[in-house]
Amino acid sequence: xxCPVHDPVMNPLQQYEITILPGRNRDGRREGFDRIVIRPxxxxxxxxxxxxxKSAFINDIEVxxxxxxxxxxxxxxxxxxxxxxLVRDPARKPIALITQNTRVIADLEVARFLALHVHARDTxxxxxxSRTIALANEFTGEKITGTMRMTAxxxxxxxxxxxxxxxxxxxxxxxxxDEIENAGIHKERVIAxxxxxxxxxxxxxxxxxxxxxxxxxIVMKNGAVxxxxxxxxxxxxxxxxxSGMDAFLRDLREKIRGGEVIITAGPTPSLxxxxxxxx
Amino acid sequence: MKLVIVAGPxxxxxxxxxxxxxxxxxxxxxxxxxxxxxxxAFEDEELHAEFGIPTRKVYSGDLCPDHMxxxxxxxxxxxxxxxxxxxxxxxxxxxxxxxxxxTLQAFGIAxxxxxxxxxxxxxxxxxxxxxxxxxVTKTDLISQAEKEVFRECIxxxxxxxxxxxxxxxxGTGMRYLFQAxxxxxxxxxxxxxxxxxxxxxxxxxxxxxxxxxxxQHHFGVIRPLEEADNLYRGD
Numbered sequence: 273x274x275c276p277v278h279d280p281v282m283n284p285l286q287q288y289e290i291t292i293l294p295g296r297n298r299d300g301r302r303e304g305f306d307r308i309v310i311r312p313x314x315x316x317x318x319x320x321x322x323x324x325x326k327s328a329f330i331n332d333i334e335v336x337x338x339x340x341x342x343x344x345x346x347x348x349x350x351x352x353x354x355x356x357x358l359v360r361d362p363a364r365k366p367i368a369l370i371t372q373n374t375r376v377i378a379d380l381e382v383a384r385f386l387a388l389h390v391h392a393r394d395t396x397x398x399x400x401x402s403r404t405i406a407l408a409n410e411f412t413g414e415k416i417t418g419t420m421r422m423t424a425x426x427x428x429x430x431x432x433x434x435x436x437x438x439x440x441x442x443x444x445x446x447x448x449x450d451e452i453e454n455a456g457i458h459k460e461r462v463i464a465x466x467x468x469x470x471x472x473x474x475x476x477x478x479x480x481x482x483x484x485x486x487x488x489x490i491v492m493k494n495g496a497v498x499x500x501x502x503x504x505x506x507x508x509x510x511x512x513x514x515s516g517m518d519a520f521l522r523d524l525r526e527k528i529r530g531g532e533v534i535i536t537a538g539p540t541p542s543l544x545x546x547x548x549x550x551x
Numbered sequence: 552m553k554l555v556i557v558a559g560p561x562x563x564x565x566x567x568x569x570x571x572x573x574x575x576x577x578x579x580x581x582x583x584x585x586x587x588x589x590x591x592a593f594e595d596e597e598l599h600a601e602f603g604i605p606t607r608k609v610y611s612g613d614l615c616p617d618h619m620x621x622x623x624x625x626x627x628x629x630x631x632x633x634x635x636x637x638x639x640x641x642x643x644x645x646x647x648x649x650x651x652x653x654t655l656q657a658f659g660i661a662x663x664x665x666x667x668x669x670x671x672x673x674x675x676x677x678x679x680x681x682x683x684x685x686x687v688t689k690t691d692l693i694s695q696a697e698k699e700v701f702r703e704c705i706x707x708x709x710x711x712x713x714x715x716x717x718x719x720x721x722g723t724g725m726r727y728l729f730q731a732x733x734x735x736x737x738x739x740x741x742x743x744x745x746x747x748x749x750x751x752x753x754x755x756x757x758x759x760x761x762x763x764x765x766x767q768h769h770f771g772v773i774r775p776l777e778e779a780d781n782l783y784r785g786d
Contacts, residue, residue, distance in 0.1 A: 331723070338726065367695075377669075377692075379668060388703050434695075
């Protein structure tokens with residue numbers, strides 16, 4: 273469940289700390305927090321209904337907004353306004369955003385695409401390309417090869433590749449993941465790997481399991497942050513149950529995808545505990 | 552008065568970029584706007600309604616719109632100066648992508664949509680080569696990695712160009728474009744303005760009606776298949 277073949281490299285970039293200063297909601301009122309600080313190793317989830325401003329929130333972080341987006345938020349790096357170089361030079365930018373969109377425009381072979389990115393980031397040699405593809409293959413069940421075309425990859429393959437790319441080629445200390453649960457990838461493996469590399473990770477998610485395993489939960493409403501929750505111990509107990517349910521559903525999903533007819537779903541972990549009856 | 556010339560393929564987001572520029576400079580620089588298009592354009596009416604600034608358009612009809620732009624530019628500068636505008640923004644139609652409508656004493660912006668594919672910057676090389684800034688629009692539609700690869704593709708055409716990545720509808724990232732425009736000097740001698748590069752010829756023997764195929768039957772602009780790799784960079 274982790275990434276044994278890749279040694280996490282401590283990159284000097286990983287010392288970055290991000291501070292989010294409040295903006296305004298859709299009615300122009302100030303958001304209800306003073307500042308949100310994100311350091312390496314932190315995990316946060318962004319939850320809220322569709323249209324509540326979740327994607328706008330991570331987009332602000334991605335562009336290192338300086339009160340120049342619709343939300344009016346200001347993003348600081350290490351407690352001050354980021355230098356122009358940090359914002360504009362992709363080789364120095366500490367943030368990678370993996371969007372919900374898994375369409376790719378670049379009609380290039382996977383290896384060529386990665387080579388161009390390695391060149392842009394200046395983060396290594398050709399050898400890193402095969403490592404990136406190998407890591408992506410740990411995240412997806414559908415094998416990716418270097419000679420496939422980017423435009424021919426499935427949604428799960430694209431997302432796996434982009435996450436592996438952000439970890440190894442981008443080497444960004446902060447990853448923003450927009451609804452990765454939709455993409456048919458091994459999310460537990462992704463999370464374990466991100467932990468191992470000591471990344472700061474922000475998930476936009478509707479997935480209860482993902483939302484519960486993060487350290488902090490940001491609740492969005494009407495274009496603004498409505499609350500920042502740190503449930504900690506209160507929720508720790510339930511995570512085991514949800515994890516079991518999640519595994520149950522994943523197993524069921526795989527069976528359905530594999531063409532099986534489901535005669536008995538078997539007991540879900542929570543129901544077994546309470547009633548002992550099959551679901 | 553500052554002169555700003557904006558070029559880019561159709562639907563790249565030129566007007567969205569210009570809208571942000573006007574929003575930023577509307578009070579300080581009293582901008583005027585000219586749209587050059589071939590058959591139909593609405594941008595002048597929209598921008599006039601939105602910002603109340605002087606705008607106009609000119610249709611090139613059967614003439615190349617960038618040739619048209621070159622023809623009318625001097626008149627346009629006089630028009631804007633008579634209106635006491637501090638900035639004149641020219642938006643080209645952006646059609647054949649060979650043209651370099653940028654002139655001396657003007658800030659040249661090439662607008663390229665991030666969704667246009669990694670070979671697009673090569674195909675639009677002349678459009679980018681002589682611009683001061685390449686504004687990459689619609690970056691919200693692609694991933695970080697792809698954005699960086701697209702940037703690399705632009706750099707392969709023009710290594711030192713100033714690249715501004717934006718979701719122009721929202722205006723993200725535009726502060727660097729505003730700063731670059733703000734720093735750029737105004738027109739000092741309108742009579743000394745010339746094109747930065749030589750535009751492609753508007754007339755060849757095919758344009759004149761000769762129907763024979765094969766370069767052997769033509770003169771002036773001829774291209775044999777074997778020498779087809781001469782990348783046109785605008786000069």
